[in-house]
Amino acid sequence: MGAPSSSTSPVNSRRTATTWVIGAAALCGALIYGFHSRQVETVGPDSSRAPAKTGASPFSLATISDASTIGPQLPASLQGTTVPRLPIDDRGSLRKTKRVRDFYDYFLTTQNEISPTALDHLVNAQIAVQLENRPGQREAEQLWGRYRAYLTSLDQIQHAPQAQPSVPLVTNLDLDAIQLALDQRTQLADQHLGEWATVFFGDDEQQQRFDLARLRISTDPRLSDADKTRQLAALDQTLPADQQIALQKLKLQQQHMDSLSQIEKQQLSPQEMQAQIAQTLGPAVAQRVAQTAQADQAWNTTYATYAKQRDRILAEGLLPQDRDAQLAQLRQQSFPQDSDARRAAALDSDVVKN
Known part of the structure; x- marks a missing residue:
């Protein structure tokens, strides 16, 4: 969608202005979050996903046309996402990198959806598909068991009476x-x-x-x-040089968010808000905020169209397996990017219930 025009009604003008502030906050927040979140090494397409939905889901092995990337059939909540790749070295051994944890955590998001036995089966089957009797296969299988044991022990401590x-x-x-x-x-x-x-x-x-x-x-x-x-x-000086630079960026972004909060309180029109952001934070930030706001408006329009089709599917009274399959297909058609499809799935979590 294009930039807001001066003919926008007061209600729509205010809504657009709010979108600008949300877009600006998201822009700054993403930069802030980047300092605190763990840095994940990625290979291939984006492999993160929306939170798993509760409820049972059938699990079975599927015929594999591309064993290196597809593997066993995934539970419904993982349909339409890309399985992370296990990193190996030239000898086929497991590389010591956080990407291994990313692989395990990807499947752990389904632990409220499938049984522990099915989860172990799923992970070990995918390990076998990806590593295919390489030296790292046994190591990855054993490490998965150790990681699960760690998480179980951690859960026991966190739920102990003295921990409350x-x-x-x-x-x-x-x-x-x-x-x-x-x-x-x-x-x-x-x-x-x-x-x-x-x-x-x-x-x-x-x-x-x-x-x-x-x-x-x-x-x-x-x-x-x-x-x-x-x-x-x-204390800040004890950080490595690169983290000190990141911390300074964090502080700057926090200042930007504080400034944006003050701009929002002025209840300006979108045009006035753009001018104020440009004056306060610079034209480059104002341009990025405008692009973020426009992209968010376009996404909301796409989601509204998708939601109408989703509701028609839900109204058909299909079996959960058939319904989830149709919804996954609809998301893929409506949102070609994995991240957009996961965002839609997360918004659907309160609507689509088993």
Whole structure:
């Protein structure tokens, strides 16, 4: 869709202006999130997916026309997504990279949809399809069992009576309890995963311990504001150079979000908002925000058309298997990009129920 015109009605003008602010916030938020989220190495098409839906789903092995990428038939919630590839070296051994964890986590999102036995069958079958008796196959199968054991042990600790806080964490931030939880997770990971613990969680743990150290300084009542500023700056200097640069970008993006929040409160028209963003954050940011807002409007239009067809399918009273297959096909037709299809599936989660 084109840029908003001056003839837009007051209601639509306000809605468009809100879309601009949402687009701007999303733009800045994506940059902020990128500093805190774990960096995932990717190969081939995007392999992430929307959260799994609850309820049972049949599982069986399908005829494989392209064994290297398709493998066994996937549960309904994974239909239309691309299975991550297991990384191997020249000898066929499993490479020590986070992409292995990405592979496992992709299938773990179905654990509320299929039984534990079916989940193990699915993962091991896909390992066999991808590695085809290479040396890494046995290692990947064993590592999957160790990863599952780690997650089971972690779940037991997190649901133990003593692990439940007596008051909400948001009102009583127990930093010592957070420290203990981090230490327990590290111990469990080392116990079950050995050298793979650092591969899977090393970067995450480093970031979490850094964030905890910042929290200790920021919430210490014995420190003055000047002391906190000085100690936080000293802590930032302990980061590697590339992370210090990323942190500075994070702070800048937070400033941008604060500025956008102030612009939103002024209740400007889309044209006035674009001019204000350009003046405050620069024309390049204003242009990206405009493109984001326009893309979001176009996506919403596409989703509205898709939703009408989806509702017609739901009204037919099909068996869950047939319904899910038709919906997956409709999503693929309506949203060629995997990320858009997953976004639609996530929005459908409250509408499509087994």
